[in-house]
Amino acid sequence: MSSTEYASAVAAVKAMESSLLTHSDIEQLINAGSASDFSALISSKAGEEQTLAQIWDMLSEFAPGCRELEILLYRNDFHNFKAALKALLSNRDASQYYIEPTNLDLSILTEVISSKSYDDLPEYMRDTAAEAYELLTETLDGQLSDTLIDAAALRAMQNAAEKTGSSFMVRYAQLTTVCADIKTAYRCSLMGKSRSFLETAVCGSSELDKESLVRAAQSGTDALFTFLDSTAYGDLGTLLKESPAQFEKRCDDMIMEHAESARLQAFGFEPLAAYFIAKEAEIKNIRILTVCREYGADRETITERMRKLYV
Template identity: 25%
Template sequence: MDEMDFTQAVVRTRVLETRLLSRAIIDRMVEAEDIDEVIRILRETEYAQSIEGLARAEEYEKILSAELKRVYETMYDITEEKVVVDLLALKYDYHNLKVLVKEKFLQRDLKDIYIPIGTTDFQQLKTDYLSGNLKSMDSRFIKALDAVIADFEETKDPQRIELILDRYYFRHLYELAEGTEVSLFMDYVRDLIDLTNIRTLIRLKKQGKDIKFLEEALIPDGNISIENIVLSLNDSVDIIMNKFERYNVGPRVRKGLESYQQTGRLSAFEIEMDDYITDLNRQSKFIMFGPEPVFAYVVAKETEIKILRIIMVSKLNKLSPDTIRERLRDLYV
């Protein structure tokens, strides 16, 4: 991947970065009286176009979905190397595959949770799956679907749909990152796997699951070996924090697990996961040529949209500004 191929894309990305919501704007929304005031503040930003035609503030998800879709369309448009955006869009493909499989096997209408974003056209993906015509589908999607269908026919366990497709997603993601030979992308994937596996470890430990269940749930290809994580199942949280401290994710893991010890909830750990990914991408601000700024901008926008969703849900539930702040992620800006 030639970093000079991204010259124009980086220039355009730098312009887009100036439109990211500032801390001051986020603070105004946190302090806003209600969700209607939040919407009024958003009208002053680049979200104004997405807000057009909104009938009720409670339909805020339409704004966020439209903005996310717009961001991906824009970034695919400005970069010739689509894989840079694919690395972040891929999770939506696998999300949609999960929904498709669940709709079929559970006989439920789940159309409201499809996400029309991905590395491939969502409608085509759905049409191919429902028709059984998979020839045009990515071979890795086909393998994932074959595996999850075979497993469900044998076990009839819908929980394993997520588990199996997550494993195929991360394998697919790792292959994409490896093919770019960009260190940031490999760090992103390996560290994300580590964070995901440690979260899984703590969740299953809390649920009293056994080692066999944990082994099946863990994702390979992280910096921390699966064996090391499996052997931690019976360790205390303090020992787990110390054991993984030397890895890239160690400081964030410690901070998240300290909060978990105090509250018994993994929500704080998940905030640390998101903040770690934001921190990882901050170095891209200083890169003049290369794919990293494009990737980092999409990460920043996804985080921004997540923050807006938290604020809006909180306003609908009449939570205090202090409570809202506890739930927010770090901004890229």
């Protein structure tokens, strides 16, 4: 890869970064009086509302065919597959369950699954698609097939990141997997799930060994937290114990801290990926703010839940 790749895209993204919400913008939004003040502030600060799909379209135009960026959407792709599969088996319209942006062609997804023509799916989904379909039709256990697909998404992310050789994407995939695995292991532990279920649900990574995590989760939540304390992710265990909301926030913040490492780069796809992650966090922050205000949450609670900002 040329060291000066995506010079134009990075410069454009840097120009757009100046319109991301800042800490003072968030403060103003939290302190906004009435709902109309809040809406007016949102439109003046965040400008014309852009969906993530629109941001993605723009980034794809800047960096067409960028394999590294596609990895950011793998979880959406697998979610959409999950939605299409369930909709097909329950005779529902899947389109309302799809999320965008995605690397998949959603217009043919249901057809691909019903005709089992998995070759029309991206390579990283084919095996999982066949396996999940079989599992769901044989066992009718939606939860089991969901966990299989979720773990496969994480594995696909890690494999694709390794294949691109990008340390930025490898770390992104690792962090995403670590957060998802801890959450899954904790939930399974609380629900007393079997070892085989845990083995399907937990993906594992070089950061958190699958076997150790499964064993710890099977021995109960205390054993899980003790195991996490012995790793670099002990703080995540502590947060999960105290407040799942704070755990979720810390996971998002870890990804954002990683994205920040690309902020100073003048070339390469990394600043583009970081901008996408920043936009994701911004949209999430606005959503949290809106919901918290609707439910009359106090200022402190809202501040506590705000995700780390890129700028």
